[in-house]
Amino acid sequence: MMARLGLRSLRGRLLLASTVVEVVLLSLLLLNSVRLINDALRASVEAALLQTVPMLNAIIGPNLVQGDYATLQDSLNEVVGSHTQGVVYVRVLDEQGRTAAQAGLPDHKQLPAPVTDIGAALDQPVLHLQRPISFAGQTLGSLRFGLSTEIIASARSSLLQQGILIAMLEVVLTFALLSVLGFWLTKNFSRLIAGSQAIAEGRYDQPVEVRGDDEIAQLGRNFNHMAEAVQQQMQALRRNEMHYRALFEQAAVGIGHISVGERRWIRVNHRLLEILGYQEKQLLEADYQAIFQNKDLAAVERSRIKLDSGERSMFETDVQLSRAGGELLWARLTVSLLRDELGHPQYYIVVVQDESERKRAESELDHYHVHLEDLVAQRTAALAAANRELEAFSYSVSHDLKAPLRSIDGFSQILAEDYQTVLDDTGRDYLARIRRSVQHMGRLTDALLSLAKVSRVGFNAEHIDFSELVSNIAEETQIANPGRIVSITIQPGMQMCADPHLMRTALQNLLGNAWKYSGKVQQPRIEVGCYQVEGNQVYFVRDNGAGFDSAHAGKLFGVFQRLHRAEEFEGTGIGLATVQRIVQRHGGRIWAEGEPDQGATFYFTTQPEIRAVAA
């Protein structure tokens, strides 16, 4: 029915709703008009009564007092006959309630009860009223009279009829106007509906035809934007689907989906078929448990149940799977459960990695690992032996060279003292050079011997008072060089766990260097202290001497490596190598910072374990 009347469309419903609203409003307006008319008519009747009753009193009063009933009757006949004020009958009752005169009524006619609410009685053709006869302040009796409502009823009927006619005309005009207006306003909806139909059918390339700039045109434009966005998203979805399908199909690992209910393979990729040696149809029809060994199946099922309950989001395990031909292969199985947005399980995602090669590689690696350790032990032993031989050789060379050097030095001294006059100046100069070189070579030999000893002597760590050790060495150095005044600052309370003999040798070198390289400054200063860095104790020896170029700091600790010429500062180039060797024997490390003519600072640490043992 609704469809046949065209009321299913928005246009029809708008039209119906507007018409209903208008009818209701007009009805209310009409009812209110009737109410106002009744109020006005009642007011009119009451106004008429305010005129009529005094007039009747003025007519009736004197005649009633005078007992002139004939005149009274004539007056009443005149009032009724002339239809003055719409009076249709009058009956005058004296104080005893007797009828004194009446007009417009048959004799002794029983009068209807007088009305008390004029408004409620306006529908009656005659208003039956009763008022006292009051004249000159005296109540002379009562007056019953009928007031015709014919004019009132006629006026009200006319007003009502005209009101209804106007209302009906307005409804018809509104209906027609709204029909035209509705068509004009909703014509763009048709195009919008066609556009939405095209989108619903997947034809995103047919935009809605937009005309004008009203809300519906704006809606059409938004619709087109939405269609474009949907089209782009659909294309993106397709690309993603292709991408993921390619990932699925071309993955280097085997991937399969297993249904939650029947637990059968839903889809599998090519790699999984390769790994398992199945045809696709064959695998999809097989029970998923067919690929597992009995020994693994229970564990897999337990993990799967945990996936179902949400206790785990995925599990990973190495299992042996049965290929189609019956042979076994090692595989890494990763299983997760895909759930929808409401958390309902959709299917299991099974990723199978062929672990056969890895298992073989692990086996070989284990084999090589065992052999490698043996090899390293052999090589280490060989290296240690070589080092010991080298150190022994170095020590032997140094030790054996000392005897001929002492001989050369001794005889060259005799030659210089006993044959001084025999030699000319050139000969004496050559001899002096020989002696200096021999002495230098002797110091080098001592130094090498000392360096060799560092590696050869035994290592015996103990707790030492580092501040006191530094203080003793500083005092010895000062005594050995009485001609110089150097300010030495030693941080008190420094403790250390180290071999005391080796640490003394290291400190002699470091303090000796500081003393030597600060020899050319006006106010030489040496500072020895320590600080904590990340739990490690760092000791340092700082001077304000010649310093060095940081670019060459790597050469500092090499044997025979020197950053200053021998004419500036004498030395063997072995001292810092010795210090480094000692620090390394303590498991620590040494490094230096410096700037030319700005002094140098040497830092070193000892092995933490050594400190722990000491504690």
Add this chain to the structure above:
Amino acid sequence: MVLLPYRFIPLLLCVLLGWPAALLAQPLRLGVAPYLSTRSLLVESAPLKDFLADRLRQPVSIGTAANPGKFVQRMIRGDFDVALLPPHFARYMQQTYQYQPVAGVRSDFYALLLVPKDDPARNVADIKGQVLNLPHHLSLVALETGRWLRTLGLDPGRDLQQHFHSTDNNAVLALIGQRKAASATSRAVFERMPAEIRAQLRILGSTSSALSLVLLASPRLAPQKLAAIRQAISEFPFSEAGLEYFQTRGVNLVPVAEQDLQIYDELLPLMRKDLREFLS
């Protein structure tokens, strides 16, 4: 045992329930002769009416008539239990219909002789030969004015041109816009006339004290009721309403003696002749 008829049962119930006597009693019908307009008569008589109703514990209704003849006619017809009327009519009703005088009202000066304000007349003798406007020839004003003029040497029938009017008002209004004329009216009527009318007139003289009204009781009235009425009337001047009534009107309540009414006996034939049309 005699059963009461059903129609007496409501009456019996009323008696047993002690309805006030005033509700059951018929009203006392007080007639007032039409010496003023009907409205003025009702206003004038209201204090007496209310006083009587209070003392007699009986409602009182006031009636009058369009003219003295019709008033006499109503009295004859028995429309009134007591009636207030001029003394010559009272004498007529007493003599002819056995009405009994109860009390009288005496005015200090009853009738006024009026002339236009700018009239040259300065005393009563100056109006000799002029028109004299009078109310009904049987009105007390006409009678008293004639009696008074005669004492001054003027015979109205001979020395004046008497014009009789239907009412006191008409007699006065006839003077407006006239010269060399006079009118006689009662003091009560003159005082109730509009101020602009009175401003055009001048009082040339007035009658002396006279019995202006007599209260008659109907011969059909029961003796007890008549006694009660007499008692009430005698108390009226001493009541608050009565004091105001008499003081503002310049009148007194007086007993009526036989000789007070006998002086009007000479008018009875004339009155009987004039009232003939109302007596049928």
